[in-house]
Amino acid sequence: MKLLNIAWRNVFRHTRRTIITAAAISVGLSSMIFMNTMMNGADKMASRNIIDFETSHLEVFAKDYYREEGVFPLDTIIENPRYIADGIKDIPGIKGITPRVKFQASISNGIDELPVLGMGIDIENDRRIFETGNSVVAGRYLQNSGDVLIGTDLANDMSLEVGSYITIITKDRNGTYNAFDLEVAGLLNTGHPLFDRNMAVIPIAQAQELLAIEEGVTEMCIRAIDEETLGPLKEKVSEEIGAQYEVFTWKEMNAAIFEISGFKRAGQFMIGLVVVIIAAVGIINTMLMAVMERIPEIGTLKAMGFTNSRIVRMFIYEGGIIGAFGSALGCLIGLLISIYLVHVGLDFSGLFENVDIVYPMKFIIKGEIDYVNMLYVFLFGILVSVIVTLWPVRKATKLEPVDALRHV
Amino acid sequence: MIETIDLHKDYRIGKVLFPALRGIDMKIEDGEFTAIAGPSGSGKTTLLNIIGCLDVPTRGKILIDGTNINELSSRRKAELRKTQIGFVFQTFNLIPVLTAYENVELPLVLLNLEPDKKKERIVAILEEVGLGEFIGRRPNEMSGGQQQRVAIARALVKEPTMVLADEPTANLDSTTAKEILALMQELNEKHGTTFIFSTHDQLVMDYSRRTINLRDGRIVEDKRKPKGPR
Incomplete structure (x- = not known):
């Protein structure tokens, strides 16, 4: 509890840095949610068209x-x-x-x-x-x-x-x-x-x-x-x-259509992955700075008898808190975009007029929100934040307490 | 009791081997109030770090209550630091995001104390160091002297057998430094905790009952006097 408390306060030591890092995560996650909503909407429309008119x-x-x-x-x-x-x-x-x-x-x-x-x-x-x-x-x-x-x-x-x-x-x-x-x-x-x-x-x-x-x-x-x-x-x-x-x-x-759908999802996943990697680099950078500027503090804690695992946990909480902020913000933005897509939709008709497509639907795609997916995206954001935090934090654990204390 | 036998420590700086300690033999009894003095580079911080299980000697033995601490695993050393040894640093080293109370609480996080007992201890020690009214303040809201008082409270709150203070007054003006020394002396007498300082400050030496003078990694003088000025 105490460690979480310290981590929480450390997160707000550099509010602007935290906000920027969290924003990067939220952009990544909200675009994942956006894509998912569109894909679901497209698949649902295609399915409805097939069921209600064709077969x-x-x-x-x-x-x-x-x-x-x-x-x-x-x-x-x-x-x-x-x-x-x-x-x-x-x-x-x-x-x-x-x-x-x-x-x-x-x-x-x-x-x-x-x-x-x-x-x-x-x-x-x-x-x-x-x-x-x-x-x-x-x-x-x-x-x-x-x-x-x-x-x-x-x-x-x-x-x-x-x-x-x-x-x-x-x-x-x-x-x-x-x-x-x-x-x-x-x-x-x-x-x-x-x-x-x-x-x-x-x-x-x-x-x-x-x-x-x-x-x-x-x-x-x-x-x-x-x-x-x-x-x-x-x-x-x-x-x-x-x-x-x-x-x-x-x-x-309609196996062919669902095959296309599988490809699209693979594509969606790749795009999402790239965006998340960018966000992850942001967290790594932030956590690296956090570790570097706090080396004497880490030395003090070690001198007090804090073990490496406790110190690592403290930083993981910190990365996790930033990740949770970013994820929550990302899900909120994603949800707002999705709500817009559900009610208004995206009009691709100008783009694809007279183009014959395999997909059985017209080009005003309305979104379909998948709340379970959103929850996964949220947890995914936190998980990624925590995992990438491990790398900079390793630096902190490798330091001998004397060296950490001497570091200015 | 702390005993060192032919303690050596070499640092390698680039290709040059720099001997920081060249054979330290000494004994410090429980409850002593001892200064380790000497110019910078004489090895006093190194000696303190080795006593505090933060650093390991290149050669020689260091026994705390008869145990050779060189032979302990890093986990056991951390355990020893956790329960037996309190540190006070030149730069105070408080955690900036925590209040005075929370900084003092920090070492107790590692010990399984009942919440009530913990709180009692923290408040008592903060009052003892004269910061009863400042428990809610963060380090950046306190003067250097107050911060060092918090650091002393933090070192003492776990009721260690010894407190190691590396240049505790170097960042303080002389009036504040005197107050801090007087406080430490008082705590030494009251709690019976061993205090060992490193210093090149004459003032600290005046307060100590025993001064071990180091030069170039060797003890050049070890003098005792009955009691320092109050």
Whole structure:
């Protein structure tokens, strides 16, 4: 207790030096928190976009359908979706099931033709599971055969508006070209680039007709009640429907995105490390000065019978106190920045306009605060301060008391 | 009792070997009030440091109560300093961030005393050195004489068997120096603590009952008188 007390007072012997050192630490830590908040926000947005628009929590495919992303073969589809729906509807933990038909197509406004991803949805069921129905910003949701929903970006690209007519063209299961005229019923603004830029959403019956697949669908989307524990649910579904079908979680299907996320985090860690090293050099410098200018004091303490370990502890407390100040300040600044990011977000849209990205989100990134991470950052700051203090303090312990006393 | 037998200490400064002590043989009984005098460079600080277990001799023996302290580990030496030996320095060496009370408390941090007893001792010794009203002051709020009084209180608070004072009055004016010496003499008589000073100050020698004169690392004179002036 006494040692801590002495250390505390020594910290305030040079208030300005302490403040500058603590500030260096706080800048390092707050930038770590800032980056973490952004990464979390980006990952959360991407995850939400995938779950709420693209795949929901689990997807069932016919065996060998799902080979890679962006390929939609029609030779291996679910021929009898009702069988699956009936088979699994009583499994506890399932909130809803809806079929979808995805296909490669192109749409034409009479002048230009653009490739899109066609998607047939069950009009009523789909909106219970996905947010697509709640993202119609102009016009209305699908009602009748002949309606199509397209993204706002696609509408801009092709100069389309609500009520415009387009032609959708695709190859059916037999390899024959097939086309329908559709009326734009509504415009979607989902925040998911795939949906806003490249998607034509039509009633599922029409898609089945267009592709000549009868009752078949390409996938069944399952929404779980608890999205944290999808593994057991996947097992149960898998068991129920048998080996001619495959079940994937949304994470499995988007492994590439989480791989990118892993890279980003590694990058974030490296940047954080560099910043912390800079801050650590600050502490080393401050503690080195503290030791050097207090050598006669150290000699006096040794003459009194203070052991090296007590003296080291005193300096460690000192480094730790400075570190704690810096860490607390850093976390506070990081928290304030994070709160701003959560409510306002950072707008990268000007920077990345028309750049195609893998990451399924738009470029207004809103932060997501991770308080546990913040606690770790706080403790990390103190730990680093304490560890780097050991090096200058070694100098103090190596001194013989006579030499320390003689030192002026 | 402190006894030295043929004590030698050499310092190596660069390539030159500098003999600081060249064969010191002496005995200091418990409760003595002894000055080690001599010009600078005569080896008095070195001798004090060796007695105080802060330094080791190159050759020879130093026995404290019959124990050869050269043979002790540094931990045992620290232990000895902690319990048996109090130091007073020329430059006072108080810890600037601590108050008078806290500076005196510092040696007791190492001893397991009950808080009440500790406090009692600190207050008593500070009153004894005449600083009863200054216990809350920091070193930079006190005069040199007051600081040295705190240092003396700090040396005595753990009730050591000896106090070693290296040039205790060198940084003080002569009036203050007299007061400090008178105080130490009084404490020596009252507590029976052995006091050993190094000094080149005639005043200190006047107060001491025994003066060991050093020159070039040898004892040239060892004179005793009944009692110093009060």
